[in-house]
Amino acid sequence: MTKHVLMVGAGLSGAVIGRMLAEAGHRVTVRDARGHIAGNCHTERDAGSDVMVHVYGPHIFHTDDAEVWDYVNRFETFQPYKNRVKTTSQGAVYSLPVNLHTINQFFGQTLRPDEARAFLESKADTSITDPQTFEDQALRFVGPQLYEAFFKGYTIKQWGCSPRDLPASILKRLPVRFNYDDNYFFHKFQGMPENGYTAMVDRILDHANITVELNRPVTRDEAAGFDHVFYAGPIDGWFDYRLGRLGYRTLDFERFEHQGDWQGCAVMNYGDVEVPYTRITEHKHFAPWESHEGSVLYREFSRACGPDDIPYYPIRQVAEKTLLAEYVDLARAEANVTFVGRLGTYRYLDMDVTIREALDCGRAFLAAQESGGAMPAFTVNPL
Template sequence: MKILIVGAGLSGAVLGRSLAEDGHQITVIDSRPHVAGNCHTERCPETGVMVHVYGPHIFHTDDAEVWDFVNRYARFMPYRNRVKSMAGGMVYALPINLHTINQFFGKAMRPEEARAFIEEFEADRSIRDPQSFEEQALRLVGRGLYDAFLRGYTEKQWGCAPDTLPASILKRLPVRFDYDDNYFAHRFQGIPAEGYTEMVEAILDHPMIDVHLNTPYAPHHAMRAEHMVWSGPLDGFFDYRLGRLGYRTLDFERFTADGDWQGCAVMNYPDRDVPWTRVTEHKHFAPWEVHERTVCYREFSRACGAEDIPYYPIRLVEEKALLKAYEALAARTEGVTFVGRLGTYRYLDMDVTIREALDATAKITARRAA
């Protein structure tokens, strides 16, 4: 088949490579001047630091097949995401763990002592079936830890009160009663030595793949294609005829400095009177490199406008109802496969994005045969 893929991010690149290896002729277009989507990395000409242009990405997975796939195209270096949090003028370790708990309460408890302390003196045991983010937090860790580390950060990140967000958001965040401060618990964790953009370029490097950058999608692009893969916004494919799905976007305040600015890759700022959510220092995402200068980003979250880059799908009640309507339209659209974070309106980790792209290859081929 002649297949058009809209979007040269992870979904489009992986699907393009898999379909090309199956003998299909692939055309990939992307409106940006680079591949890799929001995973795009590039060297800062001023400092030499490898910068995660749209915010940091750490690859983590338990899927051995996905791990083997990405290692075909890049040399991954071991990396552990150890986040810090500046709360009330003190620096703590995240995720909330035994060290965080002992430091916050000024104690030296063992794991079972800390678990019993939180349950007896902090957790709100009157909450039996948490429905919101706030209820889940109060039941899990209590008012003190919630107010210090979760409430303000959540308000800034999502732009709404935590009692309006679903409890499932917090269920993805770990709370540990040991001293493990590795944010992720997956078997395989790392970052490509030369960045994600070089990796995606290698994935797309195939004689059956033709890539066109700086090329926004227009209907004429699909005229010669026998099938289309759409990794752009789901509502955008239908020209927003039912309305726009809600997203949060990010603004970055970039600055450089001599030496080491904050001593870690990610510092959260959960205090409500600090306008940014976190500061990322990019040279710490490549600890195998040495640089005399440094590049940092202050991150600010806000509602996503029509011309902004969508980052996080909101998926509250109104968005879920609109999503169902768009999913119904997509199901009735022949010859198009919707994939990825934007094409399915879900927050997806990179490994899940790749897994779904690999699985979609077989579905496209089977649909064509049928």
């Protein structure tokens, strides 16, 4: 039986689920409170320089999931792109993630890989056997000097708290390499959409059974008129924040322009806590197959997210997880609503994981329709 389904949010989750359901014959309405599609990965051409700008900060596609890679390439040509991040510390520029060149440069050494492993181990605090905090993790595996130079100040600025108050799991995502590989990601498939993410999402949404409505916030009461709702907005927002607001970090961008090449790379981190911004991004370097004289850059500042700000990074510390559990209980009591994506499940998600979960969620809905079963509030446990 054909259903009329509402997607709240025109980002990756809403677009991918919506496309799958539309191709299966269902009617899909996609609504977004903002005036554009593609959510926080929205891209647009700068009128003056013609540079493709990542409006809400850079998004670099990387995955080991072959199906997801094939999916995005179905709707947009992805050009090869390797993320090579640089960082400044005390007036010098280094390569991230920490690799053999970083170690040799920082300590004035010419160590081979096995020598560098032993050298870093000699710097590490081996008394820490079970790292619980971000700081413990750093001190145990890279030692105090590299921690102070590359991780401590950046982390304080990014999260607005001491690294002693953050879980070790955050740092476990950051590799240390004992070779000269400066590719930030390990993944098999890495690239950038030739015409930007918004063009890709536009093609995903381009189906006769999909209607897109922008500048169109959705209330819980309005959603009741649909057979099913996929909600990619903030889970606490669905319930009008009745139990309180979940904590996020947000970003402010200070845009500036330059004629020529301003910093010679796409991303330059600033590890010193005295520098108020976390990094500068130069957007033309995210499309190295293009050539532009002009340049568009963002200084990026992180701060606590207020009620009128765009939520970026879920904090997910003890208090937030406790509140999230209460909202999850409310969500599971809802009928015909499934919470999806970064905001709907209050989890930090890379783009490939978002798409993978959306594909799985769409298939779960179609399977439930075929079997006559009920669609759950979550297809991935947010806790």
